[in-house]
Amino acid sequence: xxxxxxxxxxxxxxxxxxxxxxxxxxxxxxxxxxxxxxxxxxxxxxxxxxxxxxxxxxxxxxxxxxxxxxxxxxxxxxxxxxxxxxxxxxxxxxxxxxxxxxxxxxxxxxxxxxxxxxxxxxxxxxxxxxxxxxxxxxxxxxxxxxxxxxxxxxxxxxxxxxxxxxxxxxxxxxxxxxxxxxxxxxxxxxxxxxxxxxxxxxxxxxxxxxxxxxxxxxxxxxxxxxxxxxxxxxxxxxxxxxxxxxxxxxxxxxxxxxxxxxxxxxxxxxxxxxxxxxxxxxxxxxxxxxxxxxxx
Amino acid sequence: xxxxxxxxxxxxxxxxxxxxxxxxxxxxxxxxxxxxxxxxxxxxxxxxxxxxxxxxxxxxxxxxxxxxxxxxxxxxxxxxxxxxxxxxxxxxxxxxxxxxxxxxxxxxxxxxxxxxxxxxxxxxxxxxxxxxxxxxxxxxxxxxxxxxxxxxxxxxxxxxxxxxxxxxxxxxxxxxxxxxxxxxx
Numbered sequence: 001x002x003x004x005x006x007x008x009x010x011x012x013x014x015x016x017x018x019x020x021x022x023x024x025x026x027x028x029x030x031x032x033x034x035x036x037x038x039x040x041x042x043x044x045x046x047x048x049x050x051x052x053x054x055x056x057x058x059x060x061x062x063x064x065x066x067x068x069x070x071x072x073x074x075x076x077x078x079x080x081x082x083x084x085x086x087x088x089x090x091x092x093x094x095x096x097x098x099x100x101x102x103x104x105x106x107x108x109x110x111x112x113x114x115x116x117x118x119x120x121x122x123x124x125x126x127x128x129x130x131x132x133x134x135x136x137x138x139x140x141x142x143x144x145x146x147x148x149x150x151x152x153x154x155x156x157x158x159x160x161x162x163x164x165x166x167x168x169x170x171x172x173x174x175x176x177x178x179x180x181x182x183x184x185x186x187x188x189x190x191x192x193x194x195x196x197x198x199x200x201x202x203x204x205x206x207x208x209x210x211x212x213x214x215x216x217x218x219x220x221x222x223x224x225x226x227x228x229x230x231x232x233x234x235x236x237x238x239x240x241x242x243x244x245x246x247x248x249x250x251x252x253x254x255x256x257x258x259x260x261x262x263x264x265x266x267x268x269x270x271x272x273x274x275x276x277x278x279x280x281x282x283x284x285x286x287x288x289x290x291x292x293x294x295x296x
Numbered sequence: 297x298x299x300x301x302x303x304x305x306x307x308x309x310x311x312x313x314x315x316x317x318x319x320x321x322x323x324x325x326x327x328x329x330x331x332x333x334x335x336x337x338x339x340x341x342x343x344x345x346x347x348x349x350x351x352x353x354x355x356x357x358x359x360x361x362x363x364x365x366x367x368x369x370x371x372x373x374x375x376x377x378x379x380x381x382x383x384x385x386x387x388x389x390x391x392x393x394x395x396x397x398x399x400x401x402x403x404x405x406x407x408x409x410x411x412x413x414x415x416x417x418x419x420x421x422x423x424x425x426x427x428x429x430x431x432x433x434x435x436x437x438x439x440x441x442x443x444x445x446x447x448x449x450x451x452x453x454x455x456x457x458x459x460x461x462x463x464x465x466x467x468x469x470x471x472x473x474x475x476x477x478x479x480x481x
Contacts, residue, residue, distance in 0.1 A: 019452060023426060025433050054399065054459065055427045061408035062428045067320045071334055072313060075341045082345060083305045136314045251309070 010037050014044050018051055069248040070237045072137060073273040076249055127155050134251040141231050142248055144204065145266025146255045149219040151201040153210045159194060168196035175294055176207050176222075182286045183209055183220055188279060191218065218269035218276075220283065222291065225264055231257050240281040243288060247277050256280035261292035308348050311357045312341065318358070319365055322424050325409070326369060326417060336372055340365050359431065363439045366421070399462040411461035419454030426451055 014037040020026050021034045038045050131150050135143040162168075169177035180196055195210035207222040236244035237256070247256040254276035256267045265287050267280035319340060324333040344351075344364050351360055400407075412420060425436040426447070433451075437444040 019455060020448070023433070050399070051455075054455075054462070057403055057408055058412065058423070058458070059428045061403075061405040061412075062321055062325060062424070064405045065321050065324060065409075067317045068334060071320060071337065072316055074334075075313070075316070075338055076309065078338060078342060079305050079308065079345055082342065133310075133314075137316050252306075 011044055018048055066234055068235045069246050072249045138248055138250045139234055142255045142257055144223055145221040145268050146250055148201045148206045148221045149268035152199050152208055153217055153219050162194045171197035179290050182290050186282045186286050187211055221266040223264050225262055231259050238277055238281055241285045243284045245280050258284050260288040263291045308345055312344055315358050315361050319361055336368055340368050359435050400465055411458055414461050415454055415457045419450050422447055422450040423454040
């Protein structure tokens, strides 16, 4: 930090310290002197504005660069591999048999408990904080699908006894009820549809289908695009049938997305990245074909 | 205390992964196009995971990750980090005070990034840490393991060089051909 006295040649002195002033790195006294000088000097004020704008433009330019959507997936896999392998390298091998036996007993209990602390159903602010925290590292356009999946399938909870298909079709409405058979035909065997409806989260409306298989939960979330919104700025993780699919991990969730005419479609689950991407690839062609035919 | 020394993956992910984008973008800007920023970032997270038991939860995880990033880059590109182009001296502050080259009113992201790429890497690193990632001088000094005065002088020089590159762009647009005191933003 710097301290200085202003007097003769005030402009030269002030400009030496403008960058530290912008970075808020000057001592209070020096900061005050710079401010005082700026108030009476249009040229130095203009120079301050230029430097401030240049810094803002630089930050915006750097942050405009897309991060590979599968990078987080790769890192998580690497960590999981290291975490499991590390046990033996750290001399834990001799404990392995005993721990494995304990795990057999514990697993039956563990699967009935949530894997992480979740906000209560009535804690709406806590839910929003959770969603923001989990999705912090995602590109904005991928956050859309994850937010509705967590809000609707996780917090609102899917019904243990799903309603009849006719009721789900009715909840989807006449324009979207045809999506249900399309998805059911392409979803892997063993998944049962537990919820299908129109819902809303964070000011947006969604078509939301939820499937369950042995405790694994998977959502197809569809939203109308906002102006200028597209997944196209990201790097595709796969491109089955010529449809680019973008995927990224957020916490324990995997979010895959693809453009479908005026819509954004997402497959969100807590499956592995590979499985989630495979299911998205299975669904993409049929879902896109249906949605591009859907009237605006 | 059977598990006390084994950090949990979910704790690490919660603390470290939110900073992935910043780490990647900084690595990419320092390494340049197509030079394996992905690999470096994966290595950073691997190194961070291995030493996570030394990290105190609740302290500045972001600065810790950036320190690992620069340590990794140091090994990854030992040559350029060992090659000292910097002349740390008070004259740099003097240079900042004299002359203010004009920059174009509208600069695209590509033009800005191209200009940044032309700034020497030691200077670029400090500009990225302070101006883009908004670390304090003290934090940047800790990340780069250099004195705070070095951060200040490199920052001034880096900003000056960036501005000169942008001024070159302005010149190509016909801006700044006339001598002028004011600067176009």
